[in-house]
Amino acid sequence: MSDKELLIPASQIDSSAINARTRRGRIQMLLLLLACASPVIASYFTYYVIKPAGGKTNLGTLVHPAQEFNSAWLDAPIQGKWTLLIARPSSECQIKDEKCIEALFLMRQTRVAMGRESGRLQLIWVNTDGKPVDPEVTKVYDEKAAGLRVVSLPADPKLRAEFDTWLNKEGTGQQIQLIDPSPAKMMYFPVTNSPKEFSSMKKDLEKLLKLNHKGENL
Template sequence: MSDKDLLIPASQIDSSVINARTRRGRIQMLLLFLACASPVIASYFAYYVIKPEGGKTNFGTLVYPAQDFNTAWLDTPMQGKWTLLIARPAGECQIKDEKCIEALFLMRQVRVAMGRQSKRLQLIWVNTDDKPVDPEVSKVYDEKIAGLKIVSLPSDSKSWAEFESWLNKDGAGKEIQLIDPSPAKMMYFPVTNSPKEFSSMKKDLEKLLKLNHKGENL
């Protein structure tokens, strides 16, 4: 507004000028919002509107709205990373325990199968009983060999209860949970030993990482 405009009563200012300025401000705010939210919107749009494989449903179960993850729950970086997370008691997760080993094997193999994209995906096993991990399991599924980071539950009871509630929401406590870089749970996968379902899980992850460029580097 010029000095001349300041001398004119507000009631006499052309209403069209005010409306134009208001519209401009709203458009700028909308563009800013879309720029910030576009990666997440693209991910969900692709799965809710542009269905993978010509209209077939994807293998994983979408979580909508996404369930926020509190980074204070676990002593490991989560912000800005794509994460596959599973929670199992180390005391029960022995080599002879097929269900637990299948879950660890599936996470490891999916990450390996993603090739160059694998560097954008971290694997986390939350040890829910804080017992020592079976040495035989560590040999094959540790961080150095398999890229699988083993972390403990939150130390204080409040955080532990919050994490457990988040983990088990919608009955997903035993599933493999996908956490986006925001971080928030946006999908979970059943544990499977089916080659076809393995391929479908890999395709889900590849599509999401292709559409959402956040979390480029671990």
């Protein structure tokens, strides 16, 4: 102990040590509280400052809440499957009809692009007028070669009206609908011939198939 310390009363030395320990204790307590509260602070910051608008997608539009699909509407195994679905009248879907063929082509190529996971994704075309499908279209987009199943609207007027309401909700009737295994519409995609948008659609589906296996019936 130095001469200066000898001149300081013992009570003052004890008081200084106590105050120092108290300050250290308070700092440690604040750090501990901050560590415990950081998740809450982060969530408040995210909600009130960043304000997320929902899940992020590359091309598809998320449907929230998902729109339940009634398996009685179509003669196809919708429950337990990931399904890309379009609804078009066959009379307007000739081989030279670019708008319709683009939709069929996009669905087929997207399924092919899933590689080893392609078996988990089925393609459904709802033929809304019940007329025979153009043989040239069938040749290129049949179920065996392209995995595309063509089904008709339900015969029951009530079921048909229910399906039509579901299909066209939020004005998405002309879009490509993505139905999850539950089954419910959870996303829809525009019909596009853009390579960039095709890549974005592929990424959306790859992400979904990678992260979601619940309820599948393979």
